Amino acid sequence: MGRTGQFWKTSSIISMAFALFLVVMAILVNTTSLNQQVWLRVLFGVSALNFTLRASVPLILGALSGILCERSGIINIGIEGMMLAGAFAAFVAKVATNSWPLPASLAVGVATALLVGGLMGLLHALLSIRFRMDQIISGTVIIILAAGFSAYLFDRSAVAEGKFGPVRIPLLADIPVLGSVLFENPPITYLALLLVVVIHVALFHTRWGLRTRAVGEHPRAADTVGINVNRYRYVNTVLGGMLAGLAGGFLVLEAVGQFQEGMTAGRGFISLAAMIFGNWNPFGALGAATLFGYTQALQNELLLAGVTQVPRQFISMLPYVVTIVAVSGFVGRVRPPAAEGKVYETEGSSE
Amino acid sequence: MNIPVWRRLGRAILIPVLALLTALAIGALVMAIFGDDPVRAYQGLFSGAFGNGRAWSTTIRKMTPLILTGLSVAVAFKAGLFNIGASGQFIIGTICSVAVGIHFEGLPAFVHLPLAIAAGIAGGTLWGALPGLLKVYTGAHEVIVTIMLNYVASLFAGWTVYAGGTQGQQPGPLWDPTAGAISETPDVLASAQIPWIVGPPYRVHWGVVLALLVAVVMWWLIYRTTVGFELRTVGQNARAARYAGMRVNGMIILAMALAGALAGLAGTIETLGLNHKFAPEFSGAVGFDGITVALLGQTHPLGVVLSAFMLGALDAGAARMQFESGVAADIIQVIQALVLAFVAAPTLIRTLYRVRRAPDEVETTTLTTGWAGR
Helix, strand or coil, X not given: CCHHHHHHCHHHHHHHHHHHHHHHHHHHHHHCHHHHCHHHHHHHCHHHHHHHHHHHHHHHHHHHHHHHHHHCCCCCCCHHHHHHHHHXXXXXXXXXXXXXXXXXXXXXXXXXXXXXXXXXXXHHHHHHHHCXXXXXXXXXXXXHHHHHHHHHHCCCCXXXXXXXXXXXXXXXXXXXXXXXXXXXXXXXXXXXXXXXXHHHHHHHHCHHHHHHHHHHHCHHHHHHCCCCHHHHHHHHHHHHXXXXXXXXXXXXHHHHCCCCCCCCCCHHHHHHHHHHHCCCCHHHHHHHHHHXXXXXXXXXXXXXXXXCCCCHHHHHHXXXXXXXXHHHHHHHHCCCCCCCCCCCCCCCCCC | CCCCHHHHHHHHHHHHHHHHHHHHHHHHHHHHHCCCCHHHHHHHHHHHHHCCHHHHHHHHHHHHHHHHHHHHHHHHHHCCCCCCCHHHHHHHHHHHHHHHHHCCCCCCHHHHHHHHHHHHHHHHHHHHHHHHHHHHXXXXXXXXXXXXXXXXXXXXXXXXXXXXXXXXXXXCCCCCHHHCCCCCCCCCCHHXXXXXXXXXXXXXXXXXXHHHHHHHHHHHHHHHCHHHHHXXXXXXXXXXXXXXXXXXXXXXXXXXXXXXXXXXXXXXXXXXXXXXCCCHHHCCCHHHHHHHHHHHCCCXXXXXXXXXXXXXXXXXXXXXXXXXXXXXXXXXXXXXXXXHHHHHCHHHHHHHHCCCCCCCCCCCCCCCCCCCCC
């Protein structure tokens, strides 16, 4: 049974069904008189959906980062740190190029985020492959390092001027409800959605993808047929780092527009949960990220609408609690790549 | 094999010491690259940590919670679990001990203080046992669950002391009305405060002695009892432990509960001994520091005490360093991450210094090989 065969596992079905449900409800609520109901508007209004997508993008990118690394056998718990490093790098680059034309300056920001994210990925790969550090500890090192460096170097008076604005896709954007949610977004959002498809195709329909999965499932067998196990792991971890860096770039260049200390606020870890919940599949991760993004959007919407007597701290717990429920409810039913977390040594070599 | 004790000790501390020195050296390099003066920074760091009586008392004070959070992470490591949740357990311990500490007026100290400490331990235990239970019964990985619980704990604690106001929200149940718009609890009653060994301005309380005692107890528990043996066996090879008839699941829950209890106690001692109240900014990065302490101490209780002392000194000196040399205290976090990197990858240090590995030395820590299953 191939890995593609597991696409329709429980968690994938649930998260995709959830996404579908959201869309149907959104169309119903926003095009009929149902939008007179405050609660329904909070749950399914266009602004809730916009929030959902915006909150999902870093989770999608983070989860894709995790998928690339883990499919090749490297656990990446450091996504949070890579994201933060990417965010900080994007911010520094943006501030340094404030005087440039906005698109050029933003492009430099994105490139820097990718570069620094990739470097963090390389560090993770070096520590865990070359120096055989436990991959979870190596990830933790990256998290602390990113937090420390960004706090040490952060100039609180620096201001980034301008951020990515929405790009309207003609015709598609005219579709009621869905058009304004899906086809009027800033570029990194489109890129993230596109990457889901690209990585799915790459993983399951290319030679590279087959080899990556082989390396993550059975490195010995892969080695026997002449695949360089560690080279695949290095490449994938660096690519994964770049994706996480891009997620950070999204936060600074597209969502918030500025850098704040610790601004990733657990998104890297929630991405991991999305990856697990989505069964290490890009589309599964997309569904799960939407689910988690929705809880964050809900938090915003409930607070804005002021419809709740529940203290706001409890509403803010939603994404984290949902993550716990998701990983406890579904982990038993998903299967991580078999060789995950193990150092691979070629036969007969010891050091 | 009869290796003299001093040789064994020397071998055990060689890597951590080299790791620390290397991290400090790289830290200096980083400071130099970004235009800070490392010499002045380290002078400030040193005088802030050991320069005078006050500096020493700060070091001791900073070391106290680190011993306990370090033990918390270490005991989980022993059972093959990674407790990233020490900061959440710390916060819940704090909140529980404060809740008891500010109520029950009129109790004598010998009843009230132990009661408040017990409440803090109970809260931490609960917060630690939860990921253990989830791991055993659902397979949810403790790393993700403990991290999520950190955020939940911090939001929960924020709610308990919330001053109210915005959007018609009510103040939290532990909020101190006399604090005005500030979100914090009142001081715990005098009968629930841990007494000073040396009072202000030095501010060293008996909590440090308690923490040291706990370290000794943990050493005894891990290395001298059946439970400790089972714990370590589960950590080294869960499958073998299961074949040998050990209750692997029970050990996982126990280890996490114990880890939670220790981190909860850390929060309790910090509150009842020093802060005397809870304000959200007190929690800080103690939990993450616990990971560094545990690994630097090679997950041995004695090592944890030594490394807590080292990191406590770094923490204590940081403020003075920033004051005297203008170098942002956050560089300490970078140094800590480097320390963590070097102790967790002894190969790195060995390659760097060409230190050979002794033939009987076991090298790698392996925590997990995946997110599901065991």
